[in-house]
Amino acid sequence: MTLTLVDLTHPLTSGMQIYPGDPEVQIAPATSLADEGVVVHALHLGTHTGTHLDAPSHSIADGATVDRLDIGRLVGPLHLVDVTELAQPGRRIELAQVAAQLERLAAGAIVVFRTDWSKRFGRPEYLEHPYLDVTIAERLLAAGVTVVGVDTLSPDRTDATAASADLPFHDVFLGAGGVIIENLTSLSAVDPARDPWISALPLPFAGLDGSPVRAVAMHRA
Template sequence: MIIDLTHTISPETFVYPGTPRPAFSPTRTLAQNGARETLLQMGSHTGTHMDAPRHILPDGCGLDQLPPSQFCGRAAVLDVSHLSAGSYITADFLRQQNGYLRSADYALLYTGWEKKWGTEAFLSEPFPVLDEEAARYLVCCGLKGIGTDAISVDPLDCGEYPAHHVLLTGGLVIVENLCLKKLVGRKDVMFFALPLKYAGADGAPVRAIAEFRDFPEKEMMEE
């Protein structure tokens, strides 16, 4: 079974404060040209998207420099929707998932914020984020990346992006604005998030999907 984890991008799509909204305009039409073509104008971090090290780090690599293997892997889906608005996901909580995380390539954080998508609350209410120690712990787990259904892994009013710095310096990619509700409680998730490949990509929209798979019994027992 394939599950789509991606929000559809439209001119009404929520964007990070200060980022221009997407704009679509036809460049060719069926009536005039016999084919449709659309000019897409949007920021590189629009909708369900991936952050590259280049997004934050002066000498960070772009998504175009990473191998395709970076963009897929087994996912540990962590339900943190019990946390109140503005709470921090701590390293102590993550340590309780140690075996599960150590057998995964991606940690996907379900905060419950995807239910607010399309409402003002998605941006106006503070969502659960990682504290700096938790971000360091995830780096130590040897992951390829982390995902969240919120718009960031750092608070919107935090201009220094501590979790971003730790994760991206540690070689992880970050996927934001995911749809994760259908994955909660599953431990058989294979995750794919394929970004647009353009030169110097600091980030890019992705088509994120999940596939339910039977993993080897030994890996399951390690959890």
């Protein structure tokens, strides 16, 4: 069977957009072919840079760290929920509005919400993204879904002025041992009629709270 691969990952670049307060991204040459005979770059970035994964320890005391996750959970059937018609700045998406698309969820599926907000990535309005009501997290967990993805900065509302984050979706989903994938892109290229799968594998940072991922969707050509 021939597979079509869809890259769902934002490129990592110096100065790229980050969650307010996260470390700035700096990528610079450390060696050169002319001087050392090899090219190596130095990276400075946060664990939640670009398209990335939140491990439970991101917001849950004593939660699992990224290196302790079963990577088998991070490759699986992609259940795409299209909420593009609901995607308005700062809008909360309610369970009742997506309930029909959450029927017949298979345990172990990776549920991804498509808003197409990723088209705004890198611009100030990207922070004014729509977000998911906490009851959606509860519904997913009840169906045996433990990995969820969004093409926004977060499934929770982003308030750049807040002293500390208010993360009810994170608290419920990560609190149950779930995993959240954020800042996906190009979901419009995924055809849900072709039984897509998704892979979003992190680097095994020992004892840390998250990692950038290379997220890829796969479906029949």
